[in-house]
Amino acid sequence: MEYLTYKTLHIISIAALVVSLGFIIGGCWIGGKNALRKWGFITHGISWILVFVTAFKLVGVLGMHENFPNWAQAKTACWILLGLVAFAIKKKPKFVAIHYGVILILSSVAIGLAVLKPSF
Template sequence: MSYNFYKVIHLLGLMLLFFGFGGLLVSMYARVELKKAARIMAYACHGVGLLFIFVSGFGLAARLGLVAGLPTWVQAKIGIWLLMGVGISLVKRKGYIGWPVAVLILGLGTTAAFIAVNKPWM
């Protein structure tokens, strides 16, 4: 598959991930009990988004010829995405505090984007 295909899937995964975070975070902050179907949708968007990010990320790394050894910037991004995977439990348990959780999640996403664009440890 082409580099552009993997890039689009990567961005789709990013959108799904933050869509899942947002749905759950807003309901927790507003102290509104989501119906079961809505909770399942938020968790599914989060999970499918992470899956798309990981699969397409490794596809992008392969297209860049980074299969033999992953550079430090790729390892840092993998670590950030793993933290984002665990972050859904933070939103579920502490989402009622609102902005600090949202800033943490957005900060992680921004850091991953900065690393991807600048590749600081090439």
């Protein structure tokens, strides 16, 4: 029950994180200080933290903390990069296609790692 609750919250947090990055792309594209940009950054910060909290609740529930697997380490790297991409969008707001591709690739890799759990 605990496991399913944290997994559901983990996936909801990921959805919120990806939506917030869309807001940031739109807000930074418009330029200047605007509500889309502001709420994008606020929701990005909150959802980014929530992805981490729910992830490590899952790690605890599954007893993975003693032998933290490589796939989970790689997911942690994806999570860090999904945080940094917000700053990349702010710096280069016109590189929309690149940001879109990077976000899609990072989230796809993280999802693939969670589902397939490859050993490497």
